[in-house]
Amino acid sequence: MQRVLITGAAKGIGRGVAEAFAAQGAKLVLMDVDAAGLEGAAAALAGKAAAVEICVGSVASLADCNRAAALAQSRFGGLDVLSHNAGIQTYGTVESTDEALWDRTLDVNLKGAFLVSKACMPMIRASRGNVVHISSVQGVASQAGVTAYSVSKHGLIGLVRSMAVDYAPYGVRVNGIAPGSVDTPLLRNAVDAAPDPAAVYAEIDGMHPLGRMAAPSEIASVVVFLASDNASFITGEVVRVDGGMRARLGGSPKTQ
Template sequence: MKRFENKVALVTGGRSGIGRAIACRLRDEGAIVVTAQRGEDGEFDWIAADFSDPNTPDRIVNEVIARTGRLDVLVNNAGMMQEALIEEMSLEDWQRNLNVNLTAPFLLIRAALPHLRETRGNIINIGSVEGLAANPEHAAYSATKTGIHGLTRSVAVDHGHEGIRCNAVAPGWIDTDLNLNLIEREPDPEAFRRDINRIHPVGQTGTPEDVAALVAFLAASEAGFITGQVYTVDGGRASKLSLP
C-alpha cells in the first residue's frame, strides 16, 4: 500500500518548482493532491489563490474540505522574494512579503487545524537556509523565513498532544526554473555554475525532487516521532566555513 493512500494533501504554490515536485511525489505515493496558487494548474485539482489577501486561506481550506471531505497534509510552500536594501523598501512592500510568506501560512494552519485534528494529520512548512543566515538585500525574505521556522516549532509544541505534527524544510540552492534562468542571464553561465557548485561540499546544487523526498518522509507515518524540527536541504553549504 502506498504511504498516502486515501489521504488528502494541500500544496500551496504547487504549480511549479519545489511545490510541483512535492505535489507529484505525494500523488505518486497515493495522495489526492490539491494545489493552490495564482495560475491555473493543468495537472492537479487546483484553487485560485492570492496569498496577499488575508481572506484567501480560509476560503482555500473550506474548498478543499468541500471537494474531498478531509485534509491530512498541509504543505505551506507558496512564497515570494523581493531584493532590496532596508532603506529602499517601502512599508507596503515589506507588508506584502510578510503577508505572503508568513501571515498566509499562519492563517492556513489556523484554518486547517480543526480538520487535521480529525485525521491526526501534519503540516510541512517550506522555510529556507535564509531563515538561518542571509543573502544580501534579502531582509524581508530572511525575516519571514526565520518566522516560518519559529512558527513551525510553536505549532508543534501547542498541538502535538492532539496528534498533529509540524516540521519545516529549509532548502538551499535548488535548480528551479527560476534559478536556472538566473544562471543563464549571467555573463558567463558556465563559470557561475562552476562557482556555485564549488561552495557546496557535495559538489552540486539540489533539485526540487530532493526537497520533495524529505517532505514526503516527514508527512508519512514513519516520521511519527518527529515534530518541531527544521531540516536543512542544502548539500552541506551552510556547514562549510568560507576560506580566510
C-alpha cells in the first residue's frame, strides 16, 4: 500500500493523480492552496483511498512543504511517492514580463518543486521510493510569449535529472512527465478569457496529431506507472505525453 503526497491535488492533473492512486487503495496526503477544492477532493475520495489527509499550503513555502511532509510522517509513518503537480501558467516575453511575474512563476513552478522535494526526500530515501514531477512540452521547446513559464519547466527537467543521479544510490527513482495540452481548469480559464474561445480550442486540438487535448486521467496513469515496480529500471527520464505534438515538424511542404 503506497503512501503518496500529491501537490496541486485540488483540481486538474493533481486531482486526476489523486483519483488514480485512490483507486489502488493508497494512503494520500493532498496539498494545494485551494482549501475548498482540497476538501471537495478529500470528500470525493473517501471510501476509495485507504486514507486521505489534506494540507492547505503553497509549494513555494518551505514551511508549508515541511507541514505536508510532517503530516505524512505522523499519519502514515513516511512516504513512498511524491507526485508534484502544482504549477501556474503565465504569459509574456522578456520585455513584457515584469520582475514580480517572473519571480512568482519561478517560485511556484521551479522553486516549489525543489522545496517539496527537499521536505519529502528523507522519507522517500528511507522507503527507497519515487518522485514524479510534472513538467511540460514547454520544458523541451517553447511557444511564443511564455518566457517565464518555459524557463521554469526547462529548469524542472534539470531538477529531475540531477535528483535522479543524486539519489539513485539510495534506490530512489526520480522521473518527470512533459504533457501537451491537458483539459484542466488552468487551461480552460486561460482559453475562456480569449476573444474567441472556440477558435482557440480548435487550434489547441489541431496542435496534437491525435487531434485533441489529454484528459487529466491520461497523465495520471503515467504517474502511477512511473511510481510502480513496472518502471523499476526507469529513472532520470522525462516522458512526453503529448498526443504526438513534439513528433511533428511545423509545416507540410507539398513536393509530390
